[in-house]
Amino acid sequence: MSKKTVFITGASAGIGEACARTFAREGYDLLLAARRIDRLEALAAQLMHDFGTSAYTLALDVRDADEVSTAFNNIPEHWRQVDVLVNNAGLSQGLDPIYEGDIGDWDRMIDTNIKGLLYITRTVVPGMVARKQGHIINIGSIAAKEVYPKGNVYCATKHAVDALTQGMRIDLLDKHIKVTAIHPGMVETEFSEVRFKGDTERAAAVYDRIAPLLAEDIAEAAWFAASRPKHVNVNDMVIMPTMQATATIAIRE
Ligand code: NDP
Ligand code: 8X3
Secondary structure (H helix, E strand, O other), rough: OOOOOOEEEOOHHHHHHHHHHHHEEEEEEEEEOOOOHHHHHHHHHHHHHHHHOOOEEOOOOOOOOHHHHHHHHHHHHHHEEEEEEOOOOOOOOOOOOOOHHHHHHHHHHHHHHHHHHHHHHHHHHHHHHHOOEEEEEEEOOOOHOOOOOOOOOHHHHHOOOOOHHHHHHOOOOOOOOEEEEEEEOOEEEOOHHHHOOOOOHEEEEEOOOOOOOOOHHHHHHHHHOOOOOOOOOOOOEEEEEOOOOOOOOEEEO
């Protein structure tokens, strides 16, 4: 049987990188996308060494529809036969009340988390439809299920991911394509450093005296969803640190 291929966006760090490692361990070929190609190449080399993985790296910005479509459509044909798409690339920028929000931050979040996910999906999924098989795993957030103070636009983008996941599942039902969303609570990655624009002290405080999720926890959830039998679809997973009850209620010890 030929190997399966997973396409992971945002594979240069955090959850995407952990998904790459987990799917490599399970014998998948990897199509890895992000803007930081140097990181993708180092990861691909490491996974080749550790698991004998074949990987193809794509330097792309998910916000650029033409770049997404050109990059994907110019890779060798067999790499375009994507079995599992992990729509993971995303970010938060700023944490401000709505009346003080930075419009550039809003644009970056909307363009990446919603439009980027759509551009990737629109480019990759027609091949799944033609083959009548495939699995889309969208990385949402607890911010897709709850709205918290100053989370306004980020929460809106993740609510959109939740809605799009449901819409995809309906539209792709008769194409035999599975659609899953995974909604993590706090995961210790570069996420907070990106949200606070390089303020490492503020980012570190997010994970202070709490045991956050690890990127690997979410990668294992993605693998669980991807490895169910043909007749089983995992619709929705909300995964939290044991020390975090809601987006805003956590204990710190
Ligand atoms: P990281 O900052 O560690 O990783 C984000 C990844 O997204 C990087 O690989 C980055 O790559 C990529 N990315 C960002 N913007 C773009 C872009 N325009 N084009 C291509 N790739 C892009 O964060 P996480 O791993 O934590 O985040 C992954 C996903 O998980 C996001 O969707 C996030 O919203 C979600 N999430 C995170 C949680 C957390 O607490 N960490 C909790 C819930 C959900 P590069 O910069 O190289 O382009
Ligand atoms: C990331 C988790 O709570 O910062 O999506 O929104 S949170």
